[in-house]
Amino acid sequence: MNDSRTLRRSLPGLLLAACLALTGCDQDAPVPPPQAAPATTETRPAATGGDAPRLESLASLDEQPLARRKLDIQTWQTAEGAKVLFVEAHELPMFDLRLTFAAGSSQDAGTPGLALLTNAMLNEGVAGKDVTAIAQGFEGLGADFSNGSYRDMAVASLRSLSAADKRTAALELFSEVVGRPTFPEDSLQRIKNQLLAGFEFQKQNPGKLASLELFEQLYGAHPYAHSSEGTAESVPGISVQQLREFHARAYAAGNLVIALVGDLDRAQAEAVAAQVSAALPQGPALPATPAPEAPPAGKHHIEYPSNQTHLLLAQLGIPRGHPDYAALYLGNQILGGGGFGTRLMEEVREKRGLTYGIYSGFSPMRAAGPFMISMQTRAELTDGSLQLVQQLVRDYLAEGPTEAELERSKREIAGSFPLSTASNANIVGQLGSIGFYDLPLTYLEDFMGEIQTLTVEQVKAAMNKHLQSDGFVIVTAGPSVEQQPLPPPTERPVEQPSAVPEH
Amino acid sequence: MHLTLRRAAALLLGALYLPLVAATDSQPTHEFFLDNGLKVIVREDHRAPVVVSQLWYKVGSSYETPGQTGLSHALEHMMFKGSRKLGPGEASRILRELGAEENAFTSDDYTAYYQVLARDRLAVAFELEADRLASLKLPVEEFTREIEVIKEERRLRTDDKPNALAFERFKTVTYPASGYRNPTIGWMADLERMQADELRAWYEQWYAPNNATLVVVGDVTQDEVRSLAERYFGPIAKRPLPSAKAPLELDEPGERRLQLHVNTQLPSLLMAFNVPSLSTKADAHQIHALRLIAALLDGGYSARLPERLERGEELVTSASAWYNAYARGDSLFMLSAVPNVQKGRSLADVESRLWAELDLLKQHAPSREELERVRAQVIAGLVYERDSITQQATTIGQLETVGLSWRLMDDELAALEAVTPEDIQQAARTYFTPTRLSVAHVLPEESADE
Numbered sequence: 001m002n003d004s005r006t007l008r009r010s011l012p013g014l015l016l017a018a019c020l021a022l023t024g025c026d027q028d029a030p031v032p033p034p035q036a037a038p039a040t041t042e043t044r045p046a047a048t049g050g051d052a053p054r055l056e057s058l059a060s061l062d063e064q065p066l067a068r069r070k071l072d073i074q075t076w077q078t079a080e081g082a083k084v085l086f087v088e089a090h091e092l093p094m095f096d097l098r099l100t101f102a103a104g105s106s107q108d109a110g111t112p113g114l115a116l117l118t119n120a121m122l123n124e125g126v127a128g129k130d131v132t133a134i135a136q137g138f139e140g141l142g143a144d145f146s147n148g149s150y151r152d153m154a155v156a157s158l159r160s161l162s163a164a165d166k167r168t169a170a171l172e173l174f175s176e177v178v179g180r181p182t183f184p185e186d187s188l189q190r191i192k193n194q195l196l197a198g199f200e201f202q203k204q205n206p207g208k209l210a211s212l213e214l215f216e217q218l219y220g221a222h223p224y225a226h227s228s229e230g231t232a233e234s235v236p237g238i239s240v241q242q243l244r245e246f247h248a249r250a251y252a253a254g255n256l257v258i259a260l261v262g263d264l265d266r267a268q269a270e271a272v273a274a275q276v277s278a279a280l281p282q283g284p285a286l287p288a289t290p291a292p293e294a295p296p297a298g299k300h301h302i303e304y305p306s307n308q309t310h311l312l313l314a315q316l317g318i319p320r321g322h323p324d325y326a327a328l329y330l331g332n333q334i335l336g337g338g339g340f341g342t343r344l345m346e347e348v349r350e351k352r353g354l355t356y357g358i359y360s361g362f363s364p365m366r367a368a369g370p371f372m373i374s375m376q377t378r379a380e381l382t383d384g385s386l387q388l389v390q391q392l393v394r395d396y397l398a399e400g401p402t403e404a405e406l407e408r409s410k411r412e413i414a415g416s417f418p419l420s421t422a423s424n425a426n427i428v429g430q431l432g433s434i435g436f437y438d439l440p441l442t443y444l445e446d447f448m449g450e451i452q453t454l455t456v457e458q459v460k461a462a463m464n465k466h467l468q469s470d471g472f473v474i475v476t477a478g479p480s481v482e483q484q485p486l487p488p489p490t491e492r493p494v495e496q497p498s499a500v501p502e503h
Numbered sequence: 504m505h506l507t508l509r510r511a512a513a514l515l516l517g518a519l520y521l522p523l524v525a526a527t528d529s530q531p532t533h534e535f536f537l538d539n540g541l542k543v544i545v546r547e548d549h550r551a552p553v554v555v556s557q558l559w560y561k562v563g564s565s566y567e568t569p570g571q572t573g574l575s576h577a578l579e580h581m582m583f584k585g586s587r588k589l590g591p592g593e594a595s596r597i598l599r600e601l602g603a604e605e606n607a608f609t610s611d612d613y614t615a616y617y618q619v620l621a622r623d624r625l626a627v628a629f630e631l632e633a634d635r636l637a638s639l640k641l642p643v644e645e646f647t648r649e650i651e652v653i654k655e656e657r658r659l660r661t662d663d664k665p666n667a668l669a670f671e672r673f674k675t676v677t678y679p680a681s682g683y684r685n686p687t688i689g690w691m692a693d694l695e696r697m698q699a700d701e702l703r704a705w706y707e708q709w710y711a712p713n714n715a716t717l718v719v720v721g722d723v724t725q726d727e728v729r730s731l732a733e734r735y736f737g738p739i740a741k742r743p744l745p746s747a748k749a750p751l752e753l754d755e756p757g758e759r760r761l762q763l764h765v766n767t768q769l770p771s772l773l774m775a776f777n778v779p780s781l782s783t784k785a786d787a788h789q790i791h792a793l794r795l796i797a798a799l800l801d802g803g804y805s806a807r808l809p810e811r812l813e814r815g816e817e818l819v820t821s822a823s824a825w826y827n828a829y830a831r832g833d834s835l836f837m838l839s840a841v842p843n844v845q846k847g848r849s850l851a852d853v854e855s856r857l858w859a860e861l862d863l864l865k866q867h868a869p870s871r872e873e874l875e876r877v878r879a880q881v882i883a884g885l886v887y888e889r890d891s892i893t894q895q896a897t898t899i900g901q902l903e904t905v906g907l908s909w910r911l912m913d914d915e916l917a918a919l920e921a922v923t924p925e926d927i928q929q930a931a932r933t934y935f936t937p938t939r940l941s942v943a944h945v946l947p948e949e950s951a952d953e
Binding site for chain 1: 550551552553588589591592595596597599600601602603604619620621622623624626627629630631644648649650651652655656658659662663664665666735766767768769802803804805809810813814817820821841843844845846872875876879880881882883884886887889890891892
């Protein structure tokens with residue numbers, strides 16, 4: 001909720017006016033780019049045969065394993081029971097602190113919006129300071145406070161310079177904000193109004209409407225069913241007393257993971273974690289989220305006067321830490337993960353021009369998160385597109401990936417590993433996930449290693465174990481118009497592959 | 504609270520340049536030209552064994568003429584459709600297989616392509632990028648299908664997004680004289696009649712090494728980059744370029760008012776003043792004063808618009824101010840807001856209240872505390888920016904491509920320090936006038952008026 005548009009962002013902020021190739025020309029598009037470019041059809045195995053690569057740079061790549069930034073993850077518990085994960089990084093005079101509480105909307109307990117409102121109200125008041133004084137405090141130190149609330153988790157973060165004077169003052173204020181918020185009544189009314197305005201804005205966003213409906217249909221009575229923002233019916237009645245009670249339970253030190261990266265030594269890091277932890281309510285972790293039940297397959301339509309129809313297809317996937325995750329991740333990368341070069345992107349966008357983008361993915365959560373496919377197309381091609389996507393999934397589950405697809409995706413995942421820990425921001429995100437989902441400290445290496453051992457049969461078996469081609473909950477949002485047949489696909493002449501060398 | 508603020512201010516005054524010196528010392532940046540005119544900028548960042556490579560072309564939608572809007576963006580899409588060594592989409596497939604992130608973006612002043620990848624693989628990014636600069640294929644059958652994708656993009660990003668649609672219309676009014684009025688994605692009518700040979704001509708006009716800047720940031724040295732750049736980009740011949748005229752606007756076009764009805768539930772307000780940019784105004788103080796004004800109004804949760812309008816008076820549910828100083832031509836100072844309809848506030852209320860804020864800037868100098876907060880954020884921001892190699896490269900590429908120097912990013916603090924409270928008042932008086940103003944009232948479809 002803390003929207004810190006600062007002067008320092010004004011240079012990169014120019015990109016507000018930019019038009020990303022595949023991500024569009026939105027003035028207000030903060031969506032992370034799926035990738036930019038389209039990819040070719042993959043009818044031949046890639047790196048085989050005697051064809052000399054046409055790219056000399058590819059031919060000269062050696063087979064050494066890639067270097068990456070070393071992560072020495074240190075971990076301990078605070079006296080109050082918060083788990084800490086810390087990586088020293090002295091290159092820049094700054095640090096990132098991220099608190100992740102198991103305090104997302106799955107803990108709303110019948111009051112949708114409670115978790116989000118509690119999180120949004122943290123920086124609205126502490127003893128002796130109102131919301132503006134708090135904002136002035138952080139901004140006067142050059143510190144960034146941010147917060148956010150999702151289904152599993154609520155997050156509060158601090159980025160600050162590491163010089164002792166800045167660090168001490170920023171941490172003092174941050175600890176007060178997270179640990180002892182006063183939840184002023186007038187702020188609550190204002191933030192409720194802003195949420196209600198947000199609900200009005202949602203009505204002009206068919207993609208959002210489709211997504212809300214999808215989660216309702218997919219999760220039924222499970223706490224993941226409702227949106228973290230709550231509803232126009234539930235939000236007005238939430239009281240300060242409810243926020244206080246929620247904070248006392250859910251923002252307890254025992255319900256927290258602290259991720260810390262930056263220009264601190266171990267002793268300083270321990271002091272930081274101890275200070276934050278001591279400021280919090282004391283208490284244990286909240287009970288785990290129950291497992292959801294699989295919903296009936298079915299199709300649901302939202303009538304909406306747009307040019308395009310939004311299509312979402314989903315079924316239940318897996319929880320975090322599931323032993324099949326590596327196989328499913330690899331399987332999905334081939335089907336529709338990450339942008340160009342996937343089966344879905346190739347068939348739906350590249351060969352037929354039906355959409356700007358189509359993506360699929362598993363979102364593992366504390367309980368089983370969704371597997372979802374999303375796309376948009378002009379309204380008159382909705383039915384044809386839906387049938388095409390379903391057929392592509394059916395074929396993939398029946399046949400599994402090819403050896404060549406599997407090898408390419410393995411190389412891709414290995415190659416992208418150095419990027420995943422390149423910045424402090426990347427690392428603090430990884431630490432937060434590892435800690436929150438209780439994964440081993442060697443998780444990143446383990447995952448990379450496991451990916452490389454997987455076979456076609458294992459990937460196919462895992463995909464079929466978790467997905468049923470006729471098991472989708474489908475939601476469409478768009479206008480009802482007369483349907484047209486799909487244009488025929490283009491079959492490109494088969495290009496000789498450029499032969500990325502084997503590792 | 505005041506204690507904390509004063510203490511912060513005192514500390515800042517005492518040690519203003521310290522973090523900066525520490526920050527810039529370890530960030531060597533080099534620039535050089537190849538013989539064919541390609542400018543190369545290398546910024547070393549050895550924290551992780553990764554590198555970002557960006558190639559920026561000086562062409563974008565502000566270069567386009569009526570009837571041909573969207574050419575630069577469509578060409579960007581077609582750059583992924585094959586060149587001499589590569590089939591359609593093949594470069595993306597190769598990069599994906601290497602685990603690289605890649606993308607491209609088009610704006611009014613530039614078109615840029617980038618790859619982020621393990622440092623050992625930089626040569627591949629260069630070879631692919633050089634190949635499509637030198638020998639794009641532009642197959643007609645690929646274009647026929649890709650233009651459908653671009654239309655889907657337009658429907659998704661603009662036609663089905665009421666606020667984006669309103670902003671597109673508004674821009675045509677704010678820029679009466681220059682190509683900045685063109686939507687980067689192009690008007691639908693122009694997409695419908697776009698031809699592959701127009702793209703061919705656009706490519707041949709603008710895609711030359713002497714019209715591009717290669718920016719590399721990451722775990723590399725100047726020598727490595729120079730040798731790779733010479734090997735892959737060096738052989739591409741320099742070409743004569745059309746003259747590119749800066750998009751100049753009328754200083755005071757006169758007040759323009761627009762009422763737009765779109766498929767929205769909530770009304771919103773857009774205000775824009777025609778103002779110069781750093782490229783079109785000789786006196787940089789005035790430009791940096793406008794940047795400071797944007798920060799005073801909206802540079803954080805404690806800034807004036809959120810503090811006074813959003814929280815204090817609860818007049819708006821959101822309000823923002825922004826100013827792009829780094830354009831090739833004249834620019835806009837923009838304000839936007841959504842009235843708090845739960846409190847019965849109207850667009851007219853909000854418009855007059857925003858004017859009151861602007862008038863305040865003309866009459867009273869900002870407080871020292873306010874300015875110190877802005878400075879503190881700038882100082883910290885210079886450090887934080889360096890956590891992302893992509894952000895560093897983007898800042899460099901953007902500055903260079905609009906005709907400014909990348910060195911501005913390292914001079915940021917000095918530039919803002921040089922602005923006096925009088926400069927701020929002077930800028931407000933000069934630029935916040937009805938003769939420079941465009942206003943749009945964006946309203947729900949049913950409502951005839953607010």
